[in-house]
Amino acid sequence: MTRILFAAAALILTACSDSESTNSAPTATADQAERRSGVLLYRQYCVNCHGSGAAGAPQVGKHNRLYWSHEVEEEGFETLVQEAIHGINAMPPRGNCYDCSDQEIRNAVIYMLQLSAAK
Structure with a gap:
């Protein structure tokens, strides 16, 4: 009788842990994707x-405000985002963040423009 109760308890615990791990994996992935802000991606990539300014990249910062403001005015924000997504000159597509979504790249561009006080 004790063996039967022990086996039944083990089966119940196994069933609970399997369903919990299955349900928690997608949530962890979704939470992780939400946390990848423009700030985080800028700092990482x-x-x-x-x-x-490595490889000729325009530097970010208030000292380059005029450069970035001119880029936004002349090229347009959407063009900057598309260049970040597809790459330009020595810049690789997505800045080497191949699992970044288009929205995450957009957030990184916004953050860079904010750091540069671009208008």
Whole structure:
């Protein structure tokens, strides 16, 4: 009788843990994607070149406000986003963040423009 109760308890616990792990995996992935803000992506990917001007990348910062303001005015915001998505010159597509969504790339561009005080 004790063996039967022990086996039944083990089956119930196994069934509960299987359903919990199945349900929690998509939630963790969705939560993780929501947390990848423009700030996070800039710090992880963009700053490598746009922080130092490596490979000819235009630097981000208030000291380059006129450059970024001119880019927005002349090229347009959507063009900047598309260049970030598809790459331009030495910049690889998506700044090497191949699992970034278009919206996440857009958020990174917005953050870079904010850092540069672009108008």
